[in-house]
Amino acid sequence: MGEHRYDPVTGQYTTGHKWDGIEELYTPLPRWWVITLVITFAIAIIYALLYPGWPTTRFYFPGLLGWTSAGELKTEKDAARAAQAHWRDQIAAKPVSEIAQSEELRTFAITGGRSLFNQNCAACHGLGAGGQQGQFPSLIDDDWLWGGKLDDIYLTIAHGIRNEDAESRQSEMPPFGEMLSAEEISAVADYVLTLSDAKAVEGRKALPGAAIYEANCAGCHGAEGEGMREMGVPRLKDQIWLYGDSKESIVHQIGKPRMGSMPSWKPRLGDDAVKMLTIYVHSLGGGE
């Protein structure tokens, strides 16, 4: 190690190192660069103290600020909720029939209900609420299993159908395959097929299935097949057949009935959301 020597050719000092007579000019890192580097160290340390990041074997250091991404999401959701509070509070406080009367609340409910529906209901009932033949009922036609008035729709969405909710819609069609013979089921299916044909009123009394229908089915489905909404009993005299309008489907449905179920949405979405969904579904063309 030698002395710093002034090099007249470059006008700079040397480091004093010499290798086989070769010297090195003293050109340190620029001061601003070193200071910037030190500042980044400091920022990194402060950041690591403030925010979570250091794992241990079983826990992690949560950071002095206590920040979490879940917490940030909650803050944002709360803020969004607070921005809607003016309408949401009114919707929560009023019955659905009153909400439908107020143009302002109705507009809010339909807009919010649409996005709620698309997120929660569309998986079964379809984006346009058209249902799926053989699976899930259409919500935009004028046929309702459990009633199409605002209060009926509200109850159905809030508590669902045939689920473990204590207030859910409950009913059951017995499997007639265990009670009637195949011939009898075939005969009653023929009879049921005539129910939706207004012109066949006279002729169907003579069908062999008439008596079987009278004895086994009319109790719930009605003498003319008008159905019973309190029990969710489908109307048989209309043109809408959820599980198919062919004789084969009807025979199958009599022998081994399929019955849809629907979860209760009030515990999951909250009362105000159910009310918004009710208004939306009611507005789709089938509402009574």
Next chain:
Amino acid sequence: MHSGTVMPTAQRAMRQGTPHAASGRFRRIKTFLTLFLLGVYFITPWLRWTRNGETAQAVILDIPARRLYLFGLEFWPPDLPLLLGLLIFSAAALFFVTALFGRVWCGFACPQTVWTDMFFAIDRRIDQQFGRDSKAGQWVKSAAHVLVAFFTAFTFTGLFIDITTLAPQLISGAAPPAAYVTIGVLSFTTYMFAAHTRENICLHMCPWPRFQSALLDPDTLVVTYQNWRGEPRARARVPLRPALVDMFSEAPSPAASLLADNGPYRGDCVDCGKCVSSCPTRIDIRDGLQLGCIGCGLCIDACNTVMDRIGRPHGLIKMSTDQSALLPPGQQTAPRFLRVKPLMFAFVMLVSGSAMAWAIATRSNIDASLEHQRQPPFVKLSDGSIRNDYTLRFAHRGGDISSVGVSVEGLPGSAVRVSTSDLPEPAFLCNRRSVSERVMITVPKDSAPEGRVPVTLVLTDKGTHAPLARFQTYFWGPGGARP
């Protein structure tokens, strides 16, 4: 050129700060235009207009409602193509004026020029009051600059928020954040551009000077230093070239003798430097037509003042064609105004202007759209009839329609219903904001079409029974989708 009397341009010290005031015809035009344009800018937002029975700001762009009001006119987003027409018209007008008269836009009407000119005027007043080197004067100047910049930004923001309530809103913090940002940014840029960068914007930032050369031609009027008359430059005590003495007399001397020779004489230019010191972009016009010249003509005024003083005729620097600079009057050709280029731009102005006028005159006050709901394409009802659903969006200008009737043509036996009304004659109420309605068309089972058939939905004003809109759409029945 006489040695020792003229300093080469490159060595001439660059002027700093405010140019010297000129007085004359161009200064008067410029002052008038500057005051007029600033007046239009600062007064417009304060004008009121009675609209649908309410008095509101006459010119306002209501961003949340997406409306632009220009006095009696109301513009909606669908009118946006009009903006394209306006831009085409403005561009053609700019090119037209430039092809005929050079960069008069730059010199008289460009906001950068107008604001810079105002700031120059402020600076001169304050310099007169406090003296050029006064510290207090500098502070007063800066304060005045900031104040004007702020009011510029405030006025601009007032085109978006009712300006009569803007100040209280800003103070109380009720104004939207965008208002603070706009005022902040625009105050800053106005202050920077008009108080500090000034002519450097024209010289270094603005793209317009870069392509002006494509628009100028030998017949365009530009600010020209008459070389043939001015050269050689020398102090006033050097005798004037004899040929120039009575160049405008009845019997002109032979043209050739008007051109400079190398005798012991000077031309009309006494090299006083007034043209340079009065130039807002601090160029020397005597170097010929150049990028930095914004065509304001202030050097003409300055030079004419000097010509008056030394008893020589005006016009050593004048608005003329570029080719006139080198040729004495007898050899110049008069500029032609009827040329292909300006006529072409005039044609574009005519076409875009009349297209816009036609569009505004015939535009519909209705903005409506109809969308068929395809999920599912149709609904079967309990009695077997088939229903199709449509989403109708409807909005209209003005407040003269209260209720809109909906009916269907081209589908026998059909019935229409809208979701908000159970009336036998379907109609929906229409207030000023836009309305979204679910329209349902039902046909009985027997007359339901196979597949897709075209139908027409008609909207009528329930009050006057005037047709408002017709939509060609489709009605889907069962059976058509399958082969």
